[in-house]
Amino acid sequence: MAVRISRAPLATAVAEAGGIGIIAGSGMEPEEMADEVRRARSQTDGVVGVNVMVAVRKFKDIVQAALREGADLVIAGAGFSRDVFKWCRDADVPMVPIVGSVRVANLSERFGASAVVVEGFEAGGHLGTDRPLKDLLPEIVEAVDIPVIAAGGICTGADIYEILGMGADGVQMGSRFAATVESSASDAFKQMYVDATEEDVILIKSPVGLPGRALRSPFTERLAAGDYPRIESCIACLRECGKDYCIIDKLVRAQEGDVERGLVFAGNSVTRVHDIPTVAELIERLCEEWRQASERSCA
């Protein structure tokens, strides 16, 4: 989760607890990505990957910095890059695209993807589809022979049980982990998650050219009124940008604690986030909820 929500501390904690920890590189310079991967690598022998949006202008440099520092896998969404398959193949590292349709899932498999992340409309951040996960997932499980990781709206062990039962080989969770002790989001950001109700979860128009799911704030009210804040400085961080406002600036502000003038990305499942546990506590809880769901279905 960008910008700077999933950094080395969160990725390390997830990897140490037996998951796959992901460092989000969008909005970082390549050197910062290299530092984050190095930090995580020095703290865990578990699996640590990176996620970078194809839409980012320095996509190649950021991915290559992560590969040089020993990232275990690369996840890429918000666009499709043929080149990243080659960079990953050369580094002998799995490449995992984020897909929102059978067409892109098939294309990914043909280009050599090791797995795909299927992200439904419930997800937080930029959205590549308007279809719910439970609609999309069966089609994609049917269409490809590589592992399928499901994302969007998964918040509890019971959700994981249900989604694996639909044929997914794994799950990717965002929002639930943004509100953990090890997440690098500010306290104000995490508190917005805990306090969020259904009325707070909205869609915004991102200058990336995609809709984004976020929490209502004074900033999103300004956007809704068509009152776009002036771009103070532009480093052309995106390949293509609508330039209505600077989304990186707004995401960074929220990550640092200015949730009034910043943008807090969150998925639908945020309404079921009621606390800020450590990653170890959360994963223990998810396993227990999964066990209870599996016992209920056997009874």
Ligand SMILES: Cc1cc2nc3c(=O)[nH]c(=O)nc-3n(C[C@H](O)[C@H](O)[C@H](O)COP(=O)(O)O)c2cc1C
């Ligand atoms: C705060 C936040 C930031 C995110 N940033 C990214 C990102 O940089 N790249 C990406 O591919 N997905 C991003 N996502 C999407 C998540 O990786 C994940 O797929 C999605 O949130 C799953 O839905 P969930 O939040 O209901 O678990 C972000 C989500 C959130 C909540």
